[in-house]
Amino acid sequence: MHDNILEMKGIEKCFSQVKVLKDVDFLVKRGEVRALVGANGAGKSTLMKILGGVLIPNKGEIFLNGEKVNFHSPREAINCGVSIIYQELSLIPTMSIYENVYLNRERTNYGILQKKRMKSDYEKLAGELKFGIPANVKASSLNIANQQLVEIMKALSIDADIIVMDEPTTSLTESEKEKLYETIKSLKQRGKTIIYISHLLREIFQIADSITIMRDGEIVGNFRRNEITQMEVAGLVMNKSMAAVSADRERIRDLSGNPVVLKTENITKTGVLNNINLVLKKGEILGLAGLLGAGRTELCRTLCGDLAFESGRILLNGKECRFKLPSDAIRAGIGLIPEDRKNMGLILKHPVYNNSTIVCLKNLSKFGIVSKKKQYNYANRQVSRLNIKVSDIKNQAGTLSGGNQQKVVISKWFEGDLQIYVFDEPTKGIDVGAKEDIFRLIEMFAEGGASVIFVSSDLEEVLRISDRIMVMSKGRITKEFEKKNFDLQKITAFCMDISEEGDIYAG
Ligand SMILES: Nc1ncnc2c1ncn2[C@@H]1O[C@H](COP(=O)(O)OP(=O)(O)OP(=O)(O)O)[C@@H](O)[C@H]1O
Numbered sequence: 001m002h003d004n005i006l007e008m009k010g011i012e013k014c015f016s017q018v019k020v021l022k023d024v025d026f027l028v029k030r031g032e033v034r035a036l037v038g039a040n041g042a043g044k045s046t047l048m049k050i051l052g053g054v055l056i057p058n059k060g061e062i063f064l065n066g067e068k069v070n071f072h073s074p075r076e077a078i079n080c081g082v083s084i085i086y087q088e089l090s091l092i093p094t095m096s097i098y099e100n101v102y103l104n105r106e107r108t109n110y111g112i113l114q115k116k117r118m119k120s121d122y123e124k125l126a127g128e129l130k131f132g133i134p135a136n137v138k139a140s141s142l143n144i145a146n147q148q149l150v151e152i153m154k155a156l157s158i159d160a161d162i163i164v165m166d167e168p169t170t171s172l173t174e175s176e177k178e179k180l181y182e183t184i185k186s187l188k189q190r191g192k193t194i195i196y197i198s199h200l201l202r203e204i205f206q207i208a209d210s211i212t213i214m215r216d217g218e219i220v221g222n223f224r225r226n227e228i229t230q231m232e233v234a235g236l237v238m239n240k241s242m243a244a245v246s247a248d249r250e251r252i253r254d255l256s257g258n259p260v261v262l263k264t265e266n267i268t269k270t271g272v273l274n275n276i277n278l279v280l281k282k283g284e285i286l287g288l289a290g291l292l293g294a295g296r297t298e299l300c301r302t303l304c305g306d307l308a309f310e311s312g313r314i315l316l317n318g319k320e321c322r323f324k325l326p327s328d329a330i331r332a333g334i335g336l337i338p339e340d341r342k343n344m345g346l347i348l349k350h351p352v353y354n355n356s357t358i359v360c361l362k363n364l365s366k367f368g369i370v371s372k373k374k375q376y377n378y379a380n381r382q383v384s385r386l387n388i389k390v391s392d393i394k395n396q397a398g399t400l401s402g403g404n405q406q407k408v409v410i411s412k413w414f415e416g417d418l419q420i421y422v423f424d425e426p427t428k429g430i431d432v433g434a435k436e437d438i439f440r441l442i443e444m445f446a447e448g449g450a451s452v453i454f455v456s457s458d459l460e461e462v463l464r465i466s467d468r469i470m471v472m473s474k475g476r477i478t479k480e481f482e483k484k485n486f487d488l489q490k491i492t493a494f495c496m497d498i499s500e501e502g503d504i505y506a507g
């Protein structure tokens, strides 16, 4: 048997004359977990789309088990045992989740659809993954994390030899990530080969046997995990030393004299939010911690006029307000930078400059007419500020790499002059360098007197940036921590609802 299950040799790919992959050699051994890392736009997803038959390379060859293959469609790749979880989720919203899992591979007997069998296969797989959502639920009613889990099931159900995961954990909470790591381990034990794309160095060092680093369309290094440190990987990804970056925000800021800008009284929506009372001060960064389904996203959306509630009050600067639409909230000075960039944050078919100026058009207009020049200037400023990788701001947002799309979503808000910024998972899918940039911007907002609500599934991030943390569980606020009492373990326990402090931390 051939030692390398996969060999991609001399791969080149151009998009309208721009070469995004340059003579890439990518070799993977059978049965290993290979991490593929690199900055946003480095070419990771493009390389994997070529492997998956979604894109055709301009040059280069692919060998599976030493045999040359030429994929012209995803189907051909699947038939050769290559299964890919793409970064852009692609479920069909009107279909149930089991139908999505077996889409295009429906189980039939003499042409008759075997729904029962598909459902029971689904349930078996869901059981293995400890995924508790029934087969018949429509994909449209799933939140993004559950959609991601269904995508993972879809890939696993193919029983492929090579499984590619393109940032599979971006929307998952810690416990779901752990479940996925367990799944990866058991796949490896069954002799499967995994290619794993992620920006989270911690998780890469936890699961990968070896690491390939890409930069600007080239591979700049292949290492066994024990040959390299996390800092060195970050340095190679960014092409600079990371020692100076990522200083912790240790200073405790005195906010005691600051006025309250936002207050909620018993906000309730049956089954979603239960008597939410929160207070946010001017200049404060409030972190929301909790597991998937705890109600963090729903709370963010409620505060910003994107989700109606049944009872309770929202007070902005002491005055009650009822927002019918997100635009009402923005006018009042509170804006949501949403979690689900594909559905809520970006218009993929519109050019980048349109997307990045959509919030502040008013400031860029005179007598109701939008100045294109001002739009371009704004967009160009954001592109350089956030280091967004795009050759022309007139390009469609959909042609940007995943992480760069996320940067565009965030860039909309920078000169919007809001009083309160609500960030729901802003660092999802963003490379280490850009993450630091976003943290610095959030701090800048706070120093400038704006207030911030910050949600992230990465609890360490929440601890790093917040002045105060509220833990949510099952739609309620269950605990609050001041910065001086931050403790990762303790907060994790509260997120998981292992409530009484004495029980777990006796002694
Ligand atoms: N359909 C397309 N048309 C034009 N350019 C594209 C297209 N798809 C990708 N690109 C460009 O190719 C480059 C590599 O993108 P790719 O998606 O492979 O990056 P990535 O390494 O996966 O980044 P990320 O970490 O942000 O997901 C980017 O500059 C991107 O804008």
Ligand SMILES: [Mg+2]
Residues within 6 Å of the ligand: 044, 045, 046, 087, 166, 401, 402, 403
């Ligand atoms: Mg990508």
